[in-house]
Amino acid sequence: KSDHIPGNDYKTKVFTLEPSSSTKTTYGAVTIEITFDGDAVDDVLYHRCAKDVSNTSPRNDEIHGKIVSLNKVTELFSKNDGNSDILSHYIVIRRKAGGTKTHRRLFDKLHLRRPEEGAVFLTGLTSKLQLDSWKIAKELLRERGVEKVIECELRSRDELRYVVVTDDVFLTERLARSGVTLVLSYRQLERMF
DSSP states (O other): OEEEOTTOSSEEEEEEOOOOTTOOOOOOEEEEEEOOTTOOHHHHHHHHHHBOTTSSSBOOSOOOOEEEOHHHHHHHHHOOOSOSSOOSEEEEEEEOSOOOHHHHHHHHHTTOOSTTSOOEEEOOSSHHHHHHHHHHHHHHHHSTTGGGTEEEEEEEGGGOOEEEEOOOHHHHHHHHHHSSEEEEOHHHHHTOO
């Protein structure tokens, strides 16, 4: 069964998978975005994720959380009692200045190659992802002078509506500004389970 979602600039179909009579499994709705010729998939994804909770219009305001130190980030992710999905916050790390050549390898790995371009999201959705986030924070902490060139923003998970996996730094930056999307890199996805 499929339905068209009104008020969308893109072709959007919601398919509801009905369980067969031989199985008692129920399925959720699967949304398929179909782009027109010439539409960038990034734009479709951004507009889908940037809509506010009532799905009436894209959000124009940037979400700003509290800026915290790298020590606080490390402390937040070091608390692991074996439960997954325990953290009520996540961290957005952005590069705000140049840095030194010694920082280059780490910034390349984190897709923070240039200031004001891209972001790294640290989260505790699973215990392995929390451990990976802690390792990233520790690695950043070991780099001398890195706190002068990055900023760590603490955000509440209450606003999150989507998880997007991409290594595209420009899409990551756009989605980071929307505040309703958690962006993971493919490297983080591999370490998630």
